[in-house]
Amino acid sequence: MNKKLLLIILFIIIFVIIIYVLINRSSTSTVSTSISKNIPKTNYRDLTKNFIEINDVSFFEPYLLNVNFSDISGGGYPIVEEIKFLGFYFENEEKVVYVLENNTVKKYDIKELISQRYYILKASKYQLIVLDTSEGTIKLIISNSYGGNEL
Numbered sequence: 007m008n009k010k011l012l013l014i015i016l017f018i019i020i021f022v023i024i025i026y027v028l029i030n031r032s033s034t035s036t037v038s039t040s041i042s043k044n045i046p047k048t049n050y051r052d053l054t055k056n057f058i059e060i061n062d063v064s065f066f067e068p069y070l071l072n073v074n075f076s077d078i079s080g081g082g083y084p085i086v087e088e089i090k091f092l093g094f095y096f097e098n099e100e101k102v103v104y105v106l107e108n109n110t111v112k113k114y115d116i117k118e119l120i121s122q123r124y125y126i127l128k129a130s131k132y133q134l135i136v137l138d139t140s141e142g143t144i145k146l147i148i149s150n151s152y153g154g155n156e157l
Contacts, residue, residue: 084145086136089120091149094129103129105147120147 092104092111101116103126114120116129124136124147134147 083135084143086124086138086145086147089124089147091132091134091147093149101129103134105134 088107090106092106094101094103094116096102103114103116103120105112105114105120107121112120114126116126119125119139120134120136123138123140124134124145125139126134126136127144128135132149136145136147137143138145
């Protein structure tokens, strides 16, 4: 055999050994670690007392959401802090609500989403009962005279 052929075979063997070592090293060097961190527990209020069990749901039939508003007004539901309720009235036979958002008075039709997030379920004298469409929870938007911050 000539010297060139021996050198090529030697380099191929060394190359194969290096690849083998690297492959085995990466598979055995995997270390499993676990980090234990104390995460504070948050207590959520049970909203299921207001829910009714639904047995049959059809894609083709609408479902009516029936909320007992007497439970909501005294139920301690979360308040939307960044929006204040100013009042409502009928305009051209449509109910319109006025809210204060970012120090700006805004007018919404009763069927519109407030801040593209809150669907109005009921408007009363001092508050709006809304469904937070991003969280799926019921919240209150209250007026200044009912306990909101003064302007």
